[in-house]
């Protein structure tokens with residue numbers, strides 16, 4: 628990286644945000660100028676606080692309440708003027724209001740880097756506003772969201788490169804949820820397993836693998852959002868998903884009576900009532916020499932996109948090669964008749980932050 632670097636404003640300092648701060652503290656060209664969570668804002672945090680981790684106490688004791696987003700824009704514009712540097716805003720929340728504000732951030736000239744799937748998988752109107760605001764690729768604001776799919780794994784970059792170089796994508800298929808990967812890698816194994824579905828989900832929640840409310844994972848909506856984000860990058864599919872992720876046929880694993888439960892804790896507590904149903908599905912698959920895996924498919928040739936629970940032979944890579952929260956994504960294209968495979972951890976703070984930090988480096992290389 629050369630030049631004067633860029634200013635970085637970080638909204639959301641939870642699991643992923645904290646790891647982003649840690650990674651950025653070793654990259655002096657990326658100047659963190661603001662930290663904000665849902666309660667507080669910390670302006671111009673000291674470099675020592677960023678590298679030692681004491682920024683968290685400084686933020687908690689900051690006398691500045693979280694800035695409303697329009698005020699945040701004004702503040703960042705002042706800082707950009709003072710420093711003469713381009714600004715990138717990082718959205719490490721899963722908040723809809725922050726996501727809906729991207730057109731305003733981009734409109735103010737700031738680039739946006741995000742692991743938050745909400746904007747890119749939401750309404751087509753919001754998506755079009757974002758596209759319009761980033762149309763000037765030569766000198767305008769940039770938007771990168773590599774970590775919205777497969778955390779730091781190179782999924783979006785790979786898909787964009789395939790398309791930009793004239794390849795024709797025929798099918799994308801894979802295990803796209805780190806949480807559901809973990810759950811089925813534990814629950815449905817080639818050798819057979821006795822563990823209860825509810826127990827695996829409980830352990831996954833306790834270990835922080837699930838979203839705070841496990842329904843966000845088990846409903847399949849996380850996967851359909853990722854499928855929407857990828858589909859929107861494929862020219863022949865751009866008109867196929869007018870309503871965003873809600874238009875993707877998605878199999879929910881949440882039992883009907885649990886669909887409206889607001890508390891993640893109550894959801895997990897009641898899940899054992901439905902263990903017999905999951906036991907039966909596992910046994911039926913094993914009788915056929917198969918395991919259960921929750922997959923997403925984008926079949927470009929058929930124009931079909933769906934998220935579903937499928938059975939795979941115990942010898943299939945989805946059955947044999949995944950452990951933990953691994954994602955695996957296969958791209959079948961005109962050039963890659965034998966699919967191009969990307970595999971590795973698809974969730975977790977460090978690997979998600981890596982995707983965010985790498986995106987920020989790209990912004991700094993192009994606008995710093």
Ligand SMILES: NC(=O)C1=CN([C@@H]2O[C@H](COP(=O)(O)OP(=O)(O)OC[C@H]3O[C@@H](n4cnc5c(N)ncnc54)[C@H](OP(=O)(O)O)[C@@H]3O)[C@@H](O)[C@H]2O)C=CC1
Pocket residue numbers: 638639640641642643644663664665666693718719720721722724725742743744774775778973974975976979
């Ligand atoms: N964890 C993972 O493995 C992966 C996560 N992601 C995505 O990364 C994003 C962050 O995930 P994660 O770090 O796990 O989530 P956390 O729940 O750990 O952190 C969320 C952060 O966002 C803040 N926040 C929420 N609403 C607002 C708001 N309106 N304004 C400012 N700050 C707000 C929270 O602040 P407060 O504490 O005050 O509420 C918190 O600091 C999500 O979109 C997630 O889907 C993507 C890939 C993998």
Ligand SMILES: N[C@@H](CC=O)C(=O)O
Pocket residue numbers: 775777778803804805806807836837838844849973974
């Ligand atoms: N809950 C998500 C986290 C990343 O997007 C997942 O399981 O993949």
Ligand code: NA
Pocket residue numbers: 773774775776777778779780781782783982
């Ligand atoms: Na990725």
